[in-house]
Amino acid sequence: MTTPQNPLPESPLSSQPVANVQIPAAQLLFWSVRRELWENRSLYIAPLVAAGLAMLGFFVGLTHFSRTMHMGSADPAHQFLMLVMPYGHTAWLLLLTAFLVGVFYSLDALHGERRDRSILFWKSLPVSDLTTVLSKAAIPLVVLPVIVVVITAVTNLVMILFNTAILLLSGLNPIASWRQVPLFQMELVLIYGVAVLALGQAPLYAWLLMVSAWARRTVFLWAVLPLLAIAVAEKLVFNTTHFLAMLGNRLIGGSTDAFSFITPSGAPVDPHFIPLSQITPGRFFGNPDLWIGLAFAALFLAVAVRLRRYREPI
């Protein structure tokens, strides 16, 4: 025997030290989120398709735009808008796609695993209900926003490079278009925008997750009908529409507080290009509606964690 390091024959006892090894919470969360991306490939495929459509629209528009350029539009503000519009379109299209994907994902997240009985497999592993619910909430609140920012940046970069190539081929100086299209600024505003939406819409996604943990079937109806019922009851009893207004504001993530759509000179801001100077984070974070909404989001998620503990396959 020349291996004194391991004098004992291998026995089941030799695996005992492993017993105290713990997996860090961050690692559990990482694998749980990764698992969600494996299961729901639409989370990134749908935004990629949307980006493809935006790019297609850009190529088609390019021929149209060059024609209007030749016709010569006198107004420089209008010309600028025509120039940045396709880049703004990318962001809006991706935001809308991410919203739809996020809603349908959340409706199914804690229902699907009960429907296909796989909850029995997930629960056989040392991952807590809290980690599972947080990983599922992270999809619409963190993962989708990041996907929107990254895909928009890449798409717009490809678009401006293509534009540059066209200009070079036609013997024009491309530097002007790089100067004129404030891509970096647009990306910064988008990052701020997705953060605003994630915070503002958090109670909405948390509500959907809670209903998907609770409902046995027709999750969508259970998610929508109670809200409608409250709105109708309010209208009938008090003849007011506060609840509906509140819902509408959560739906757009309280973003009316986050941006000023009137410039200091009194001109309206076109939604295709919101300059960095128009963001109003002070007003957004100062509105108690945001914090009340976040408190409700936390409550809904806490209920979802508890529900998942009790839930069995359907």
Next chain:
Amino acid sequence: MTCIEARGLRKSFGATVAVDGVDLRVEEGRILGLIGPNGAGKTTALNAILGLTPYQGELKVLGRDPWLDREHLMRDVSFIADVAVLPRWLRVSQALDYVAGVHPRFDRAKAERFLAKTSIKRSSKVRELSKGMVAQLHLALVMAIDAKLLVLDEPTLGLDILFRKQFYDSLLNDYFDRTRTIVVTTHQVEEIQDVLTDLMFINRGRIVLSCSMEEFESRYLEVMVNPEQVPAARALKPIHERQVFGRSILLFDRADRQQLAALGEVRTPSIADLFVAVMGIQNGASQGAAQ
């Protein structure tokens, strides 16, 4: 060391009592077969042990309260709650990655070795595998976890006999090592008769029989009685009597082996035959009570 200890374990769904005051003690290193008819409360009892359902009464699994401490308990307990709970979209490679990522006691190399013996491809999705292969995959994952307790609830339901045989062979040869404890429920009782160290019958939420296999073999005897000796045999109070090819087979509890040998051929009954006998007594008793 005691692996599972329950006192007055009770669980009801509305007016239906699924588990009705069960006392249970499973020591480390045993292989317990939990046998009962459909709806007897087997799965409910196992779910309580696994922390999947709340319950009344006292229950400790490896010293922990399973309902309050499921995620910690699952480091030392693994289970196959049913055939086909692996999600259909999951790839084999993803299953290995995921379990390796979240389980501190998962030995990936061991799972790979087990899978290498099967025809399961790493790139396959669960939906592309046959039912038997899914069971093999699940078993590979579970056997590679260095757990103290393994719970199997109908792990071979719907599999053909070759897979079922392989399943229990793998379990005994590659997994069980006397420091682990296994609790298994199945309807294919005869296939696990040689595997078990302990036996428990459960009916209507109550334990109606609990013994070790040594006890089972010494206590219960079955005699194929010669026709002319049937009245004499009946006088010894068999717990059950059945006819096979016109001959009477009588089942005795705690009878004298030599006395029985005089009446015909004596042998150890199968668990299935004892189960039928015990359930018959149960049903008779409850009918008598109803009258």
